Amino acid sequence: MSSLFNNARALSEQKKSMLVEMLDSVFDNLDLTKTQRERIETAYKAVGNYLASCEHPLLEGAQIYPQGSMRLRTTNKPLGQEEFDVDLILFLPNAAFATRDEIVSVVKQHLLDNEVYKELVEDLPRGLRINYKGDYHLDITPAKAYDLQGLQGHPLWVVDKHTGFKESNPEGMAQGFDKACSMLPVIRKAHVFMEALTNRSVTELPDQLKKKPLNRIIQILKRHRDVWSQQDGNIHADFRPISVVITMLASLAYVEVVKSGKEYDNEFDLILDVIELMPHHIENNFDEVLITNPTMKPENYAEKWNRVEGLEGQKYRNAFYAWHRAAVDTFEHLASANNQGIDNVFTALSGAFGERPVVAAKDRIIETVNANRSNGNLSVALGTGAITTTVAGKANAASRVVTPVVKVKGNRFYGD
Numbered sequence: 001m002s003s004l005f006n007n008a009r010a011l012s013e014q015k016k017s018m019l020v021e022m023l024d025s026v027f028d029n030l031d032l033t034k035t036q037r038e039r040i041e042t043a044y045k046a047v048g049n050y051l052a053s054c055e056h057p058l059l060e061g062a063q064i065y066p067q068g069s070m071r072l073r074t075t076n077k078p079l080g081q082e083e084f085d086v087d088l089i090l091f092l093p094n095a096a097f098a099t100r101d102e103i104v105s106v107v108k109q110h111l112l113d114n115e116v117y118k119e120l121v122e123d124l125p126r127g128l129r130i131n132y133k134g135d136y137h138l139d140i141t142p143a144k145a146y147d148l149q150g151l152q153g154h155p156l157w158v159v160d161k162h163t164g165f166k167e168s169n170p171e172g173m174a175q176g177f178d179k180a181c182s183m184l185p186v187i188r189k190a191h192v193f194m195e196a197l198t199n200r201s202v203t204e205l206p207d208q209l210k211k212k213p214l215n216r217i218i219q220i221l222k223r224h225r226d227v228w229s230q231q232d233g234n235i236h237a238d239f240r241p242i243s244v245v246i247t248m249l250a251s252l253a254y255v256e257v258v259k260s261g262k263e264y265d266n267e268f269d270l271i272l273d274v275i276e277l278m279p280h281h282i283e284n285n286f287d288e289v290l291i292t293n294p295t296m297k298p299e300n301y302a303e304k305w306n307r308v309e310g311l312e313g314q315k316y317r318n319a320f321y322a323w324h325r326a327a328v329d330t331f332e333h334l335a336s337a338n339n340q341g342i343d344n345v346f347t348a349l350s351g352a353f354g355e356r357p358v359v360a361a362k363d364r365i366i367e368t369v370n371a372n373r374s375n376g377n378l379s380v381a382l383g384t385g386a387i388t389t390t391v392a393g394k395a396n397a398a399s400r401v402v403t404p405v406v407k408v409k410g411n412r413f414y415g416d
Helices: 013-028 034-052 068-072 100-112 170-182 213-229 243-260 267-281 309-338 342-353 355-374
Strands: 063-067 084-091 121-124 127-132 136-145 156-160 164-168 283-285 288-290 296-300 378-381 387-391 405-407
Touching: 013 213, 013 267, 013 309, 013 342, 013 355, 034 063, 034 084, 034 100, 034 127, 034 136, 063 068, 063 170, 068 084, 068 170, 068 213, 068 243, 084 156, 084 170, 100 121, 100 127, 100 136, 100 156, 164 296, 170 213, 170 243, 213 243, 213 267, 213 309, 213 342, 243 267, 267 309, 309 342, 342 355
Parallel strands: 084 136
Antiparallel strands: 063 084, 121 127, 127 136, 136 156, 156 164, 283 288, 378 387, 378 405
16 A cells, blocks of 8 residues: 555554554543543433433333444543533334424423423434533434334434434444444554443443444544644634544444454554545545445435535535545654654644643653652663563563563652
């Protein structure tokens, strides 16, 4: 494959492994905390049980389950003042003949009848939002059964303000994503990206801690998109690629890489391959751009890319390719910074992913290094300069590479 990543691919294996360690440390700080997960889960279960308890015939047998990043385990802490976005499907098995307006009206009224929810309810083009301001919000999309049976997942008609209903199959997409996540590439020196390896009205939220390489790669790409779109003077900000577009293209690229049988020395080259292959999976049908749900072909995630009014569609296309170019440039910049010292790497990471999680990661890495220095376990790999920790006389580097090492003398940091 001719590469967009000349500098990044040319890095030594030790430096690539160090970047993987640093990225993983940054994104540990962007995962939901235990308290945040519990708070969201409590609110989600409460509203699900409340909606399922409604006596109106349209809500009889209602089921609620997650879709989007919470279902896919790709949620990041929001950037700046943005709130956590928890997307939910409210499936109504007895609403086959109901109109969009009837469904939304019944669901909204039931929420307004509740002393807690009545102050929090907002209208959305595809349903309703319960907005716990400044923290998180639950976006509820009511849906009824799809006419065509035999499709994978849970095919639906979801409510839509403009068309009444739209075809959708978020659970089918999620099941395909789960299958992609379970396909692990051959990584000879695996890092922590590699995971230490019903009939209810309210389905459990997936455990956000169970990350596989694809989950983490998409977290990285989505966070990069968020930071990139807020850069001063970014003319593409209002048309930035939506999360499901990034998720689907990255998933297809990842599956292509795994099926190729390519072997890796580390996850860094895997990330590069996924980014590079993403645009290859954008389909074109004459003048129409397609990024479809494999389990529901009429559901086109690039639907907005085809709008003709005011060249809006072209703006969405341009924004995707501008973001993709920026993602390539980011990893090339990380490679260049890696050749100029650790502080330059942290600066590059801050520019790409935000200062707060990078500072937290830097503090944790320094704390670990100092602790190992105090314990006499800190070493430098000869010929590379990579810092490692030694356990029982063997190198236990971030890169997991067995390299000749020399002990680093203790430093009390007195004076200069």
